[in-house]
Amino acid sequence: xxxxxxxxxxxxxxxxxxxxxxxxxxxxxxxxxxxxxxxxxxxxxxxxxxxxxxxxxxxxxxxxxxxxxxxxxxxxxxxxxxxxxxxxxxxxxxxxxxxxxxxxxxxxxxxxxxxxxxxxxxxxxxxxxxxxxxxxxxxxxxxxxxxxxxxxxxxxxxxxxxxxxxxxxxxxxxxxxxxxxxxxxxxxxxxxxxxxxxxxxxxxxxxxxxxxxxxxxxxxxxxxxxxxxxxxxxxxxxxxxxxxxxxxxxxxxxxxxxxxxxxxxxxxxxxxxxxxxxxxxxxxxxxxxxxxxxxxxxxxxxxxxxxxxxxxxxxxxxxxxxxxxxxxxxxxxxxxxxxxxxxxxxxxxxxxxxxxxxxxxxxxxxxxxxxxxxxxxxxxxxxxxxxxxxxxxxxxxxxxxxxxxxxxxxxxxxxxxxxxxxxxxxxxxxxxxxxxxxxxxxxxxx
Amino acid sequence: xxxxxxxxxxxxxxxxxxxxxxxxxxxxxxxxxxxxxxxxxxxxxxxxxxxxxxxxxxxxxxxxxxxxxxxxxxxxxxxxxxxxxxxxxxxxxxxxxxxxxxxxxxxxxxxxxxxxxxxxxxxxxxxxxxxxxxx
Numbered sequence: 001x002x003x004x005x006x007x008x009x010x011x012x013x014x015x016x017x018x019x020x021x022x023x024x025x026x027x028x029x030x031x032x033x034x035x036x037x038x039x040x041x042x043x044x045x046x047x048x049x050x051x052x053x054x055x056x057x058x059x060x061x062x063x064x065x066x067x068x069x070x071x072x073x074x075x076x077x078x079x080x081x082x083x084x085x086x087x088x089x090x091x092x093x094x095x096x097x098x099x100x101x102x103x104x105x106x107x108x109x110x111x112x113x114x115x116x117x118x119x120x121x122x123x124x125x126x127x128x129x130x131x132x133x134x135x136x137x138x139x140x141x142x143x144x145x146x147x148x149x150x151x152x153x154x155x156x157x158x159x160x161x162x163x164x165x166x167x168x169x170x171x172x173x174x175x176x177x178x179x180x181x182x183x184x185x186x187x188x189x190x191x192x193x194x195x196x197x198x199x200x201x202x203x204x205x206x207x208x209x210x211x212x213x214x215x216x217x218x219x220x221x222x223x224x225x226x227x228x229x230x231x232x233x234x235x236x237x238x239x240x241x242x243x244x245x246x247x248x249x250x251x252x253x254x255x256x257x258x259x260x261x262x263x264x265x266x267x268x269x270x271x272x273x274x275x276x277x278x279x280x281x282x283x284x285x286x287x288x289x290x291x292x293x294x295x296x297x298x299x300x301x302x303x304x305x306x307x308x309x310x311x312x313x314x315x316x317x318x319x320x321x322x323x324x325x326x327x328x329x330x331x332x333x334x335x336x337x338x339x340x341x342x343x344x345x346x347x348x349x350x351x352x353x354x355x356x357x358x359x360x361x362x363x364x365x366x367x368x369x370x371x372x373x374x375x376x377x378x379x380x381x382x383x384x385x386x387x388x389x390x391x392x393x394x395x396x397x398x399x400x401x402x403x404x405x406x407x408x409x410x411x412x413x414x415x416x417x418x419x420x421x422x423x424x425x426x427x428x429x430x431x432x433x434x435x436x437x438x439x440x441x442x443x444x445x446x
Numbered sequence: 447x448x449x450x451x452x453x454x455x456x457x458x459x460x461x462x463x464x465x466x467x468x469x470x471x472x473x474x475x476x477x478x479x480x481x482x483x484x485x486x487x488x489x490x491x492x493x494x495x496x497x498x499x500x501x502x503x504x505x506x507x508x509x510x511x512x513x514x515x516x517x518x519x520x521x522x523x524x525x526x527x528x529x530x531x532x533x534x535x536x537x538x539x540x541x542x543x544x545x546x547x548x549x550x551x552x553x554x555x556x557x558x559x560x561x562x563x564x565x566x567x568x569x570x571x572x573x574x575x576x577x578x579x580x581x
Binding site: 124152180425 | 448453463477482
């Protein structure tokens with residue numbers, strides 16, 4: 001029963017987040033995108049409330065944590081509903097694609113549920129922090145600040161431990177088996193995010209097929225890198241949501257809002273989420289027309305900036321700053337360049353002869369128009385540059401650092417290149433502020 | 447043509463996913479003994495320790511303080527924190543003679559023996575032993 005309740009807490013994130021989406025009047029027209037965006041809202045809302053209550057020294061209780069969504073429900077009912085979002089006539093995915101997507105999710109659920117897809121990171125810090133936070137009914141500053149817990153990355157972003165604490169409070173205990181199943185939940189959210197936002201541009205059939213590829217791609221790399229229960233699956237879900245919004249809906253209000261909340265969630269999930277958010281925001285600003293830049297900054301830029309600021313202030317105020325102390329003192333050195341390239345290249349193979357990259361490259365080859373792909377490609381190459389910078393600025397021999405982290409960090413550029421390939425399938429090109437010029441995409445039928 | 451490429455890519459990646467599943471042991475619907483039971487071999491080396499901690503958890507009263515000793519040091523300590531949520535897990539450094547504060551109520555030793563006049567053997571476990579503070 002406790003495992004069921006633990007999982008239900010994660011499955012409830014879209015329900016917790018939807019009132020915020022409704023109040024902000026940025027509900028996407030697609031139900032799939034609505035579920036994914038609501039899930040990101042739900043995660044950020046719970047994490048933000050936990051952070052705020054800890055800052056105010058108020059102990060967490062479930063009624064308190066659920067108060068904000070409840071208030072939003074009340075406000076949403078009183079406010080007059082905005083004009084209904086236009087429903088895109090864009091066809092449905094094929095039955096075969098639906099079955100294939102379900103099959104991939106079943107396989108990933110099996111891999112995660114039978115403990116074939118995780119690593120010790122879950123047990124070393126993600127779960128431990130979640131349990132401690134739930135026991136303390138706060139972000140446990142004394143626990144994080146103890147010198148003997150420094151290896152637990154004291155100032156690492158709090159979203160997943162907070163969600164684990166929330167689930168532990170609901171279930172009454174930390175359910176280890178259920179924590180592994182957060183992988184298929186977040187993978188499903190990633191699939192819904194992509195399908196929901198890409199469908200209007202690509203058509204239901206093509207978007208459905210590409211969703212199957214995305215699920216298989218992320219499912220394979222997350223399983224083979226042992227990420228079940230870790231923060232990588234939620235990060236992947238938020239990255240897919242942000243990239244899909246950037247590529248397919250950045251000219252719509254709901255698209256920018258989805259990008260903003262997804263980037264906030266990414267910033268609060270892992271350190272590299274901040275780098276990803278900066279890259280996506282930078283690309284969105286470059287692509288925006290002069291008149292639209294302020295709107296991009298306000299809707300997609302301010303939320304992640306506030307999220308980052310809140311966590312940095314919190315860690316510094318409580319003497320927890322380590323990574324966010326920005327005092328590494330390390331310098332870029334090309335002395336290890338051959339080693340970094342060799343080891344990073346080895347990790348990039350995923351033990352499968354680079355098959356994930358080859359699959360994405362096959363989708364990219366022969367694309368009709370490269371213009372729409374430029375945004376995710378720029379983010380992907382930018383993030384790859386960050387990975388190399390990270391290893392080249394390591395104080396000592398970075399071999400172990402690369403072995404531990406490269407295969408997971410490289411998932412982000414892999415997703416970027418996949419979204420670039422998907423974008424190249426589309427003929428429509430969104431223009432910031434000017435509305436999308438829409439031409440009939442492949443797969444709409446006649 | 448492009449649809450064929452998409453399905454080929456999806457089929458290839460799904461095949462790799464299935465191969466990864468099969469590589470980690472025979473298919474079973476039984477719940478794993480620990481979250482690392484079928485993971486990579488290097489990760490699986492922690493499984494006996496995790497099972498030991500589960501046994502310790504069932505024997506040590508809730509709210510008691512405990513130190514868990516194993517050969518991996520800090521990693522073992524961090525794993526114990528998550529596996530013994532009902533107990534107060536203390537860092538092994540508190541056992542050093544002259545360390546500040548009271549010694550723990552219990553010491554669990556994974557593999558091998560533990561000799562300290564402040565503690566007496568309470569139970570032999572499958573993969574180690576449990577010692578209680580002498581009163």
